[in-house]
Amino acid sequence: MLRASVVGLLGAALLIVPVAAQPPRPANPPDIAGEWTLTNNEEDTTAQPPLGDYLGIPFNAAGRLRSDTTAESIWGTPEYQCRPHSAPHQWRGLGGARILKEQDPLTRDVKAYHIQFMRSLDWPVFMDGRPHPPAWAPHTWTGFSTGQWTGNTLKITTTHLKDGYLKRGGPQTSDMFTMTDYLTRHGDVLTIVTYVDDPVYMEEPYVESTTYTIDLTSNVAMETCNGTAFAENGGTDRHHVPHFLPGQNTALTEWLKKDDWIPVEPTRGGAVTLYPEYHATMNGTSNAAALKVPMSKTSVDGAKSIAEQSPRDGQVHLLPVQGNIYMLIADGTNVTVSMGADGVMLVNTGAAAMSEKVLGAVNQLANQSVTPPVPNSCFGASCPGAWGWASPYMNSIISSPAPPRPIRYIVNTSSAPEHVGGNEKIASAGFFPRGASFGAAVESIGRHASIFAHENVQNRMSSANAPAASQPTDTFFDEFQKLPEYFNGEAVILYSAPTANTDGDSFVYFRHSEVIAAGNLLSSVSYPIIDVAKGGSLQGVIDGLNKILDIAVAEYRGQGGTWVVPGRGRLSDTADVASYRNMLTMIRDRVKDSIAKGMTLAQVKASRPTMDFDPRFGSTTGAWTTDMFVEAVYKSLQERK
């Protein structure tokens, strides 16, 4: 399924990315295929540093706090139990490495390498010059890799990675890092130099090298994971998120009781601790803050990379998701489209200013979907399925193709302008079946697509005097609402997320396509927008995300499977939703702790309870700043006291 999705993604990428130039033909590079045994690296072979050992890691303050407060027992949450090692740790994991070649049978050029470890998924490295997917494509444990030979060295560039860790047991990475591996073969030895460039959590790229030796007799095993996805952390709360409050992880310096010759400061990481100049701090002639070192610069513009997941470029981009479902990225807001024999359903309609372009994209998609080229597989009037005077082939040639199926339903997950803005124009472009002689006689019936939403969406829109034609035609008030019949061959279910972003939010589950449109519950580019005045709360958002996690199922090793379309940002899966839920739970507990200590809103803001997540999701400008988010969190938690 993932393969199919990736193929789909690449198909989408071709729509918007210039065709790549033909790659240069390889000039007889060394053969790196085979079974390799881990020989050594800069650390012990277990590659398991003690808890709190950040020596040699160029952490910034956010990365340090994120690592201090993340508990290793996060592995026990149902969504993470079967995840493979994070990509930066794979070369250091035990069990060896296998490198396979995928060759073009005609030219015998290497089209791709496949690298495998004991605790990894297959890691394909494409050598055919294909571009990397767009920024709104999903991130995976393995990421998306392309390779290029330079002399005897294979350079592998990997993007689209999930958040994880540099090493077992502590140092964390964000999901915005790129990884560059340089593989060089010297006889029977393979040297791998890895650059991890994480603009969110590091001051400069982290560099490590690892050595392997060819081993004709080894065979890389695969560790199975037949977990039942119960909550391994005990108790009966399957949504429990283990973590430490800032300053309360007392185990970080345990190892220094034994290695007491190591000063504490460099164990906290930071770029200056990596340079010879740092010695000056040891004899007291300087201090770390005053040091000037020739620091490497990150080559990744973090803010730009995050923004590209939800581009505000005035355009509509298309991403096929799975089954009937497509994702439109419409100037910073996602629209989910179900397309099939019954017609079109949209989950949200984007901003009003984008409705013409959204409609154009939907129509283009509808035309492509319902009038594909018809292969000629039968001749004559007796062919199965023939309707008319000749075979299907003749019909498709002589008669004109049928028009695309209409837009029949719109679902609004929220009353937010960026989700209902296109309602009026797009609903009026569609129609609902008028029931032949029953409804046809009544002029007002069937002239618009039906608009579904929670009743509080209608209340909000009505209160705001929104045009009548833009308001929901069918509302629900219960925990969930099923469409009365299949649409495009599947059940569609609306789930209420009460007191989440507002009091009217919901998410939509396409039960056969296995896709969830999460609305504003999920964003890969910002903290959730919580309108406390309209009944929103942080706990409501967390509850909504937990409900999504209860429904969604990973395809394999904690990724893929049920895809989740966020209100803004890249296409996501269960692990991404869990990561976002984990973050919000950590922030909730920090602010709750502060409230319990009697801290005022101003004091809580000054304590920066979101500091380790701000470089990834925060903002100091725009319509939803970190300051506004913290205030909403504080107020909504205070109300629940």
Added chain:
Amino acid sequence: MRTILSLAAASAILAGSVAYAHHSYAATYDVTHEIKLEGRIVQFVYRNPHSFVHVATNDEKGASQRWAVEWSGTTQLNKAGVDKESLKVGDVVVITARPSRVAGEYRALMLTLKRPSDGFTWGSQGQQVD
């Protein structure tokens, strides 16, 4: 002598089968503390990468708690003579374990397990979770 040889052989087997967990035990559990759990097995998950014994116990207030005690994977347990039939739901067991580093979690790492009804034990002769 036979006992000594058996223990030596078992040690060699265990040493040869070391495969570090995908997550770090030292980072997950507080190896400086030990807890004791007495209760009834409610689930035995014999699986990879790690097995789990779920035990219902009563806390100091008398409330029932469900503990998840992490054990070795199937290969390691099998070599130590433990298979999926070794424990049954309803068995009353006494477990010593390392607690989670996160306060409030009902999670622990198996040190020893004893079933008083028939004397079945694990961990008291040098076996350890790996």
